[in-house]
Amino acid sequence: MAVTSAPTWKRFTGQWKVLEINLQGGKTAFFIAVLSKCVHIINMAWGQNCSIDVVSDCHRSHCCCCQRGPEGPCFPGTHFTATPLLLAGWWRTERDLDSSFRFRSSPCADTAVLKDEGLVPSPALGMALCSAGRRFLKDNPNSASKLRAWARARAVYTGADGYHAEEIKEKLRAFPGGSLDLVKRESGIAVMTVNNPTRRNAFSGTMMLDLEERVTELEMWKEGKGLIVQGAAGTFCSGSDLNAVRAISNPQDGMQMCMFMQNSLTRLLRLPLISVAVVEGRALGGGAELTTACDFRLMAPDSVIQFVHKHMGLVPGWGGAARLVRIVGSQSALKLLAGAKKVDAELGAAIGLSDGVLECPADGGVLPQAEQWLSRYVAGPADVVRAAKEVVVSGRERHLEEALRTEKDVFGTVWGGPANTAALAGKSKHK
Numbered sequence: 001m002a003v004t005s006a007p008t009w010k011r012f013t014g015q016w017k018v019l020e021i022n023l024q025g026g027k028t029a030f031f032i033a034v035l036s037k038c039v040h041i042i043n044m045a046w047g048q049n050c051s052i053d054v055v056s057d058c059h060r061s062h063c064c065c066c067q068r069g070p071e072g073p074c075f076p077g078t079h080f081t082a083t084p085l086l087l088a089g090w091w092r093t094e095r096d097l098d099s100s101f102r103f104r105s106s107p108c109a110d111t112a113v114l115k116d117e118g119l120v121p122s123p124a125l126g127m128a129l130c131s132a133g134r135r136f137l138k139d140n141p142n143s144a145s146k147l148r149a150w151a152r153a154r155a156v157y158t159g160a161d162g163y164h165a166e167e168i169k170e171k172l173r174a175f176p177g178g179s180l181d182l183v184k185r186e187s188g189i190a191v192m193t194v195n196n197p198t199r200r201n202a203f204s205g206t207m208m209l210d211l212e213e214r215v216t217e218l219e220m221w222k223e224g225k226g227l228i229v230q231g232a233a234g235t236f237c238s239g240s241d242l243n244a245v246r247a248i249s250n251p252q253d254g255m256q257m258c259m260f261m262q263n264s265l266t267r268l269l270r271l272p273l274i275s276v277a278v279v280e281g282r283a284l285g286g287g288a289e290l291t292t293a294c295d296f297r298l299m300a301p302d303s304v305i306q307f308v309h310k311h312m313g314l315v316p317g318w319g320g321a322a323r324l325v326r327i328v329g330s331q332s333a334l335k336l337l338a339g340a341k342k343v344d345a346e347l348g349a350a351i352g353l354s355d356g357v358l359e360c361p362a363d364g365g366v367l368p369q370a371e372q373w374l375s376r377y378v379a380g381p382a383d384v385v386r387a388a389k390e391v392v393v394s395g396r397e398r399h400l401e402e403a404l405r406t407e408k409d410v411f412g413t414v415w416g417g418p419a420n421t422a423a424l425a426g427k428s429k430h431k
């Protein structure tokens with residue numbers, strides 16, 4: 001099957017990359033790669049038997065597909081980072097599966113990353129993944145669902161953890177009300193609004209489902225640079241809807257809901273967008289946890305963030321405790337959780353939970369202030385802004401050696417790129 005155009009990176013988010021290759025007959029092949037080690041596609045011999053040979057670390061002086069040396073990327077996708085054994089070819093149709101794309105994985109696997117992924121490196125793994133990919137495709141012919149599955153790979157829990165996504169979704173559907181609204185602006189800043197004002201923006205079951213959908217949408221938004229998370233009608237969010245909480249208060253459902261929300265909020269924090277929670281009114285319980293799934297928090301003068309879980313006989317379950325410790329340190333986190341302490345704008349700034357105090361809006365609400373605040377961090381080309389977020393997520397979440405490798409890999413995506421080239425051609429003083 002012949003290739004009709006140069007492969008391009010169609011989507012890139014977090015540690016995942018998707019190489020999209022257009023094939024004859026309007027078909028498309030997707031190759032999913034997970035970051036770990038610099039890998040170079042050394043042979044794209046597209047003919048009757050298309051094959052991709054992958055080696056770890058490029059030792060070649062020239063790339064055989066474009067004849068350029070190793071000084072810079074030859075075309076997007078030539079120099080990419082992947083764990084060879086995690087490469088999987090995903091095809092759009094069953095027929096494509098039979099058309100002999102041959103995958104030869106590198107003998108050199110990155111053990112550390114495979115462990116991170118919870119996988120044991122073995123030569124059989126590549127085959128197993130390809131076959132799992134095929135099975136998945138057979139069951140999911142729709143490419144949108146394929147991409148969703150790819151996005152979900154950034155989540156924490158899978159079926160292996162006893163997590164049953166479809167079952168808990170079914171249960172959550174039984175608790176409707178409110179919505180999670182998303183507006184993606186041309187500026188590259190999106191605004192997500194927690195919208196259930198009659199219940200002070202409490203999270204109904206369907207809003208939890210909405211959250212997952214919105215995060216998926218943002219994962220696919222490659223022009224995006226920033227995200228503002230706010231509550232409707234002048235208050236942030238009063239946590240999970242107590243009516244839903246009461247109805248699913250058995251341990252099994254509680255665990256499933258916990259894993260569902262942790263997955264969505266972890267993916268929210270890992271988005272390659274710089275995010276800020278704009279807190280007006282109250283952010284209570286799960287609402288307080290939601291603020292910690294953003295990179296930054298801005299608080300209105302009379303606003304309060306409060307982890308009220310202790311008063312409910314609980315601890316955070318949406319990942320809020322783990323994130324809080326990373327934001328304010330264990331001493332302050334313990335005080336906030338064990339004391340269910342109210343954090344106002346002043347205390348928030350003092351302990352580093354809040355990154356800025358919003359002024360009382362004369363008109364137009366606090367959103368323009370938040371946008372203004374965020375604009376200094378999202379100024380410039382999307383690939384550079386997203387790369388900055390990428391290296392920070394990696395530095396926060398990975399072991400040093402892995403984070404260093406990822407940093408090198410992400411560096412490779414911007415080095416010699418348009419922004420870098422333009423900067424080098426201009427003045428290079430930073431007074």
Ligand SMILES: CCCC(=O)SCCNC(=O)CCNC(=O)[C@H](O)C(C)(C)COP(=O)(O)OP(=O)(O)OC[C@H]1O[C@@H](n2cnc3c(N)ncnc32)[C@H](O)[C@@H]1OP(=O)(O)O
Nearest residue numbers: 198199200202238239240241242243284285286287317318
């Ligand atoms: C792992 C997740 C853990 C959790 O998130 S558990 C949930 C923790 N959150 C809470 O307990 C919040 C309880 N609510 C409150 O403390 C107060 O309602 C709150 C948010 C300070 C607002 O106070 P006020 O402004 O005076 O308004 P209000 O009390 O009259 O509330 C207006 C209507 O909203 C409702 N509401 C507020 N928070 C809710 C919630 N979480 N779930 C379900 N309904 C909720 C409240 O019942 C009231 O409804 P209604 O008008 O009486 O029908």
